Amino acid sequence: MKHVISMLVENHQGVLSRISGLFSGRGYNLESITAGVTRDPTISRITLVCYGDDVVFEQIKKQLNRLIDVIKIADLTEKPAIHRELALIKVKAEPKIRGEIFQVADVFRAKVLDVGTDSMVLELTGSSEKIDDFTNILQPYNVTELARSGLISMERAKKTAKKTKGGKQ
Amino acid sequence: MSMTGAQLVIEALKSEKVDTIFGYPGGAVIPIFDVLFSEKSMHVVLTRHEQGAVHAADGYARSTGKTGVVLVTSGPGATNTITGLATANFDSVPIVCITGQVPTHMIGNDAFQEADTVGISRPVTKHNYLVTDIKDLGRVLKEAFYIASTGRPGPVLVDIPKDIQLHKTDTTFPQRVQIRGYNPLTKGHSGQIKKAAELLKKSKKPLFYVGGGLHISNSIGIFRKIVEKTNVPTISSLMGIGALPSTHPRYLGMLGMHGTFAANMGVMSSDLLFAIGTRFDDRATGDLSKFAKGAKIIHIDIDPASISRNVSVDIPIVGDAKLILEELYPILEKPSIDSWIEETGQWKKNHPLSPETSGDGISPPKVIKRISEVFPDAIITTEVGQNQMWAALFYDFKKPRSLLTSGGLGTMGYGFPAAIGAQIANRDRTVIDIAGDGSIQMNIQELATAVQEELPVIVAILNNGYLGMVRQWQELFNEKRYSSTCLARRPSCPPQCKEPGDYCPPYIPDFVKLAEAYNAAGFRVVNEEDIIPVLKEAKKIRNRPVVIEFLVSREANVWPMVPAGAGNNEMLLGEEDLI
Structure with missing residues (x-):
């Protein structure tokens, strides 16, 4: 099963290697890992996507928690959360089929970043599934390069207002 | 008062009441050894190999509970410590290992006796540091001692480049430590402790299964009182040996691959396995699919990652064994287990360990x-x-x-x-x-x-x-x-x-x-x-x-033996069991 973990870590050198080393050393499957600084420059947020059954995933969380540099872990697998990934896609685009590719890109709300004589670069933001779909659809046009950012995630904002004292409106 | 990084290191060790350092000098750590030359409060033991230094610090630490200190040079000095650190890490031994490093401006240049010490030691330490700014040195050393000795103890390595050792600094060794990502839980959950006491009271075939955590948390005293109060038979992992005297009537021995008949039969027949400070190592459990099938399992451990990793646990209690056992002791009641005591006693009596071995030569x-x-x-x-x-x-x-x-x-x-x-x-x-x-x-x-x-x-x-x-x-x-x-x-x-x-x-x-x-x-x-x-x-x-x-007899074997992959009750008891 696929799991998404979002965590806050000390913004030190070597933190990413501690985490990726934990995965390789203990034989856990890591699909993607992204890192970036937060509002507090001493803290980074790391989002990682991993695979494993419930027992393995429980161990992954515990082992991550054991790392001194890990401050907080949130398991976003079951929670309402927004997941986004960014992809840059270079696709063969002879002048006569450019129009078709533009149309496909439009359907997926992808941006055209660059157009050359025989290829173009598209940018797409969305869920990992959406990016999978888009690249699949572009396959017949010959995708020559694909760069994906890995997932970043955030828990959704609360949708129910707190009850005010004094009850009903 | 201004001092060098090397002097700050020694001030830190003094402040931590270190009396012995196990070490081996080299080019990248000369400044610290230079300060030690005239330091009277610490004895430096010069080993003949850095691995020996770490094992010696480990023996010092295990036998006392104090943190062992190692001081070695960069490159080969540091790489030679790896087996020692991995040994200590596996068995939860508090060690602070200080390694010299090439000067900061040379790091990454393949300098003489340079090694990526932090990278190499990462998987075999509880935590490690490379100090790249003298301002961090005092704090890092304070954190190193704190992390090594608290929670589930373990080795912490501090890599200090030579220029940092020589720089002057006004910073001092802090007295307090605050690490936002490290707050080991010590007090156990009271509700879980009550449930454990309930379960023990109702059990017909309870068994204490103790590990090294009992020694580390200094809870042998309270554990022995609990055994006196409840009369529950006890088995031990290799690391738990000494929790009860070997001759104690309720002690059934070590379990596992070379465990005693009574301990291995006990663990397979028990209806309640009460584990304390042990991690259900594969050499102790044998085939997990056959292990303690009839037993509910209570597990006290300070490391949440040790719980439900190899066997699934019914009542986990995370925390310091001593604090938990002290909370448990007054609410424990003696279970009625006379027939179980009789049964385990018979195993012990009928299948004692035999000191006889085959062949010529001393047994x-x-x-x-x-x-x-x-x-x-x-x-x-x-x-x-x-x-x-x-x-x-x-x-x-x-x-x-x-x-x-x-x-x-x-x-x-x-x-x-x-x-x-x-x-x-x-x-x-x-x-x-x-x-x-x-x-x-x-x-x-x-x-x-x-x-x-x-x-x-x-x-x-x-x-x-x-x-x-x-x-x-x-x-x-x-x-x-x-x-x-x-x-x-x-x-x-x-x-x-x-x-x-x-x-x-x-x-x-x-x-x-x-x-x-x-x-x-x-x-x-x-x-x-x-x-x-x-x-x-x-x-x-x-x-x-x-x-x-x-x-000694050249072909003497260790008996009993559970072959790899077998259940703990499938023991070979001696040569006579071989076909």
Whole structure:
């Protein structure tokens, strides 16, 4: 099963290697890992996507928690959360089929970043599934390069207002 | 007051009340050794290899509970510590290992004696640091000691580049420490503790299963009170040995691959396994699909990652074993388990450990039993293999922290340097390394250290001329194909030799001459009746190490044995069980 973990870590050198080393050393499957600084420059947020059954995933969380540099872990697998990934896609685009590719890109709300004589670069933001779909659809046009950012995630904002004292409106 | 980084390091060690440093100097750490030259409050033990330094600090730490300190140089100095750090990390031993590093501006340039020490040591330490700014040095050292000694203890490495050691700083060693990502839970959940007490009260076949965590948390006293109050039979992992005296009526022995019949039958028949400070290691559990199937499991451990990793636990209690057991003690009630006590007692009575072994030569278990008689209150260290199992099974342990052995990593060469560290910390006790002729040679260079330090460590070498435990496996599972396990073998030997005989070449080295070459005392025991006189002779020597070589039965095996992959009740009890 696929799991998404979002965590806050000390913004030190070597933190990413501690985490990726934990995965390789203990034989856990890591699909993607992204890192970036937060509002507090001493803290980074790391989002990682991993695979494993419930027992393995429980161990992954515990082992991550054991790392001194890990401050907080949130398991976003079951929670309402927004997941986004960014992809840059270079696709063969002879002048006569450019129009078709533009149309496909439009359907997926992808941006055209660059157009050359025989290829173009598209940018797409969305869920990992959406990016999978888009690249699949572009396959017949010959995708020559694909760069994906890995997932970043955030828990959704609360949708129910707190009850005010004094009850009903 | 301004001081250098090197001076700050020593101030930090003083502030942490460090009295002994195990180390080995080198180019990148000269500034710190220079400060130590005139420092009177600390004794520097110069080992002969950095691995020996870490094992010695480990023995010092395990036997006392204090944090062991290591100081070595960059590059090979640091890489030589890795086996020692991994050993300590596996067995939760508090160590602070300070390594020199090439100057910061040279890091990454493949400088002389440069190694990525933090990268190499990351998986074998609890935490590690590379100090790149002198302003961080005091805080890092404070954190290192705090992390090493709290929670589940472990080794912490601090890598200090040479220029940082020489820089002047106004920063001091802080008195307080605050790490936002590290808050080990110590107090157990009261609701869970009550549930555990309830379950124990109702149980018909309860069993305490204790591990090294009981020694680490200093909870042997309260645990023994709990056993007196509840009368519940107890089994131990290798690391838990000494939790109850070996002769205690409720003690069934060590479980696992070379566990006792009573312990292994107990764990397979119990309806409640109450585990404390143990991690259900595969050598203890055997085939997990068959392990303790009829039992509910309570598990106290300070490391949440140890809980429900190998076996699924019904009542987990995360926290410090001592605090939890103290909270548990007053609410515990004695369960009615007379028939269970009778049953476990019968197992113990009908299947005691046998000190007899096959073949000519002294029986190794008898050597251990005689050591136990002549030195009833010793700290025993072991190497790894048959010597380790015989020591664990046949020495009568009475006190906590008296068996120092590499349980998790299984490091041959651990026992002798660990004995040196333990002897330095416990000058008034006898410290004995029970060794095999193979493993003692992995750190035999430390004889020089022991002689120079005038330590009366006794090294009891059970010499069978083989890497005995591997040979035992080859005998039982590989039709006696003794591939690379005979330590006497020469080109003139019969090809594919399957047994020792008159044609065997002389053994090397001559351990007695070797001991004498180092100015240690050396004895050789060939006959069983000479064991006790020689041990008594060794007892008189108090100012230098004693090496005693026992020529033991060459093909003696450790029994009982649960073959790898079998359930714990599928034991081979002795030669008679072999087809």
